[in-house]
Amino acid sequence: MIALVSDIHSNQEALLAVLKDIRERSIEDIYCLGDITGYGPNPRECVDLIQQHAGVTIRGNHDDALFNDGASDFNLRAEGALIWAREQLFSNNQLPSDRQRRITYLKNLPETHEEGDLMFVHGSPRMPLRDYVFPRDVRLKPKMREIFSKIERYCFVGHTHIPGVFTPNGVYKHPDDLVGGIYILEEPKALINVGSIGQPRDSDRRACYCTFDGDSLVFRRISYDARTTMQKMYEIEQLDNTLADRLLAGK
Numbered sequence: 001m002i003a004l005v006s007d008i009h010s011n012q013e014a015l016l017a018v019l020k021d022i023r024e025r026s027i028e029d030i031y032c033l034g035d036i037t038g039y040g041p042n043p044r045e046c047v048d049l050i051q052q053h054a055g056v057t058i059r060g061n062h063d064d065a066l067f068n069d070g071a072s073d074f075n076l077r078a079e080g081a082l083i084w085a086r087e088q089l090f091s092n093n094q095l096p097s098d099r100q101r102r103i104t105y106l107k108n109l110p111e112t113h114e115e116g117d118l119m120f121v122h123g124s125p126r127m128p129l130r131d132y133v134f135p136r137d138v139r140l141k142p143k144m145r146e147i148f149s150k151i152e153r154y155c156f157v158g159h160t161h162i163p164g165v166f167t168p169n170g171v172y173k174h175p176d177d178l179v180g181g182i183y184i185l186e187e188p189k190a191l192i193n194v195g196s197i198g199q200p201r202d203s204d205r206r207a208c209y210c211t212f213d214g215d216s217l218v219f220r221r222i223s224y225d226a227r228t229t230m231q232k233m234y235e236i237e238q239l240d241n242t243l244a245d246r247l248l249a250g251k
Contacts, residue, residue: 001025004194004210006033006122006158007060008050010040010085011198011247014207015049017224018197027211033158033194034060034109034122038078039243040198041232043085044094047102059109060122060158061129067107073130077240084238117153124157124191125150132160133191135172144170148189156192156212162202163195163210163219174202175219183217192217205250 003022008015022030032054037043039062050057065074066086074082089102111128113120124131124147137143148168164174167187175181175195195208202208206221226247233244 001027001211001213002029002031003027004031004033004120004156004212005054005197006194006209007035007161007196007198008032008040008046009035009038009062009196009198010043010046011207011229012040012042012045012049013226013229014197014222014224015046017222018207018209019049019053021220021222022209025211030054030056031113031120031156032057033120033156034058035062035158036060037066037082037085037089037106038062039081039239040229041236041239043088044098044102046198047089047106051101051105056113056120057109058113058120058122059106059111059129063106063109064129077243080238080240081243084236119151119155121155121157123159125155130159133157133166133193134160135162135164135174138166138170138172141170144168147191151189151191153188154185154190154192156194156210158194158196160193161196161200163193163208165217166191166193175208175221178219181219181221183219185215185217195219199247200250201246203250205248 030053032050036046036050065082121128123129124133165183166172168189194210197207200208206223211218230244233239
């Protein structure tokens with residue numbers, strides 16, 4: 001059994017709540033699908049927690065943008081949050097050893113991870129960092145054919161902050177469509193979005209992550225103290241207030 005987490009986005013309260021749930025289920029293996037940083041108020045703490053608890057972590061587009069001009073396609077709110085996160089992670093007002101450890105860790109994250117016929121990326125197999133696969137994309141048959149041509153069996157992604165399962169026959173199922181959030185993997189291939197811990201966007205403000213046992217998925221929603229996260233964000237001038245407000249809306 002493994003736990004799959006993604007899009008933490010510097011939300012320490014949400015991450016701690018999910019890690020507690022994972023621990024209570026006696027799950028030892030945690031895979032992180034990127035975007036530890038961005039948007040939220042605790043990039044250092046979230047990097048430390050993921051480094052400590054996740055055995056496999058890949059790079060997200062926000063993590064990548066810390067080191068290059070990858071924010072060129074960000075909106076102004078996201079870019080402002082990126083600049084602030086970069087200052088927190090690169091600044092000298094932390095122990096030099098912690099600064100170096102965090103930077104080295106983030107800089108060396110791979111874009112993809114594969115284990116047998118399982119693939120783990122942030123966006124999609126086409127463009128691991130920046131390709132969005134939305135539920136509506138099931139109607140874009142050429143796009144979905146190209147994506148599934150690159151999947152051997154199951155591919156796990158994040159990036160859109162919208163959880164669900166895509167199959168090659170043009171079907172998408174949101175966790176709300178599933179009894180108990182459980183999906184039995186019977187198709188030869190599937191693309192699974194594990195959702196977002198730190199900034200869900202499917203109208204459910206609770207943190208989302210998945211557990212996977214090789215045959216089935218369980219989408220799990222975890223409540224956390226979002227108002228504490230929001231208050232931290234309101235107190236940081238460089239973080240737009242709307243980034244905090246959306247935590248209660250789950251959009």
